[in-house]
Amino acid sequence: MKVVGFTIIRNAIIYDFPIKEAILSVLPLCDSFVVAVGKSDDDTLNYIRNINSNKIKIIETEWNLSLREGGQVLAEETNKAYDAIPEDADWCFYIQGDEVIHEKDYPAIQDAMQKNIYDKKAEGLLFKYKHFYGSYDYIADSRKWYRHEIRIIRKDPLIRSYKDAQGFRKDGKKLRVREIDAHVHHYGWVKHPDHQKAKRHEFVKLWHDDDYAKKNEPVDLPFDYSQIDSLRIFKGEHPKVMQERVRKINWRFAYDPTQRKLGIKERASRWWESITGIRIGEYKNYIKL
Numbered sequence: 001m002k003v004v005g006f007t008i009i010r011n012a013i014i015y016d017f018p019i020k021e022a023i024l025s026v027l028p029l030c031d032s033f034v035v036a037v038g039k040s041d042d043d044t045l046n047y048i049r050n051i052n053s054n055k056i057k058i059i060e061t062e063w064n065l066s067l068r069e070g071g072q073v074l075a076e077e078t079n080k081a082y083d084a085i086p087e088d089a090d091w092c093f094y095i096q097g098d099e100v101i102h103e104k105d106y107p108a109i110q111d112a113m114q115k116n117i118y119d120k121k122a123e124g125l126l127f128k129y130k131h132f133y134g135s136y137d138y139i140a141d142s143r144k145w146y147r148h149e150i151r152i153i154r155k156d157p158l159i160r161s162y163k164d165a166q167g168f169r170k171d172g173k174k175l176r177v178r179e180i181d182a183h184v185h186h187y188g189w190v191k192h193p194d195h196q197k198a199k200r201h202e203f204v205k206l207w208h209d210d211d212y213a214k215k216n217e218p219v220d221l222p223f224d225y226s227q228i229d230s231l232r233i234f235k236g237e238h239p240k241v242m243q244e245r246v247r248k249i250n251w252r253f254a255y256d257p258t259q260r261k262l263g264i265k266e267r268a269s270r271w272w273e274s275i276t277g278i279r280i281g282e283y284k285n286y287i288k289l
Contacts, residue, residue: 001113004091025101034057038062057084075165091113091117126177132234138255139172175288193222200201220268
């Protein structure tokens with residue numbers, strides 16, 4: 001079984017992406033790993049070059065920042081990395097620059113890839129998500145956050161990254177996938193407020209024009225983590241590759257999980273989900289087998 005990982009990154013240092021941790025968390029499961037490094041305003045390219053692994057192949061790209069509709073440039077860059085994967089790969093393991101896999105899930109992931117390798121009905125594998133917010137102590141748990149996404153796909157010329165690279169499509173249709181008992185730890189909302197402010201201001205430009213960014217994500221105002229509807233305390237352990245980052249946290253975020261800001265519909269949906277496991281009206285970027 002041949003497994004190749006892939007990801008994209010640009011300005012990792014400026015915006016404090018845990019891209020090194022993301023790559024290192026997937027490498028043990030991969031025979032090789034493709035990183036599409038976009039032309040950056042910092043030393044991201046050398047940062048990736050200095051990751052100590054002979055499995056990593058770097059391709060240098062330049063982002064077309066005029067592709068703003070729906071974050072299309074992110075999908076375009078993801079496709080560049082995907083297309084650089086050898087045709088003989090059985091599985092392609094996608095990880096974003098703020099996502100990390102926990103080592104305790106390696107056996108479940110390897111088992112799922114091996115079990116489904118010859119089942120061509122399974123075009124991908126579906127992961128569960130933990131969205132950290134504000135600090136490494138809290139997980140966002142309202143309906144605003146997606147619960148699952150595809151992170152392992154087959155090597156197929158008809159499969160392309162979809163919209164803003166959240167998921168994938170085959171010939172424009174949703175992939176058929178099998179859910180596995182493994183989580184992606186998503187750290188995109190855990191940064192120093194100054195880094196988060198700068199990242200939000202810059203990334204909104206991937207969807208909107210500069211005037212919209214100035215109005216809706218003003219860079220001169222601090223990012224306010226307190227404006228969140230619902231969090232719960234994280235009681236587990238972070239992946240080993242993330243633990244140094246966790247120890248070095250240099251800002252404070254305090255939140256009372258009992259003071260949720262939820263409307264009537266959200267409360268009713270949470271009640272129903274707690275009983276049935278079904279989230280009413282949930283958008284699913286896949287077809288579960």
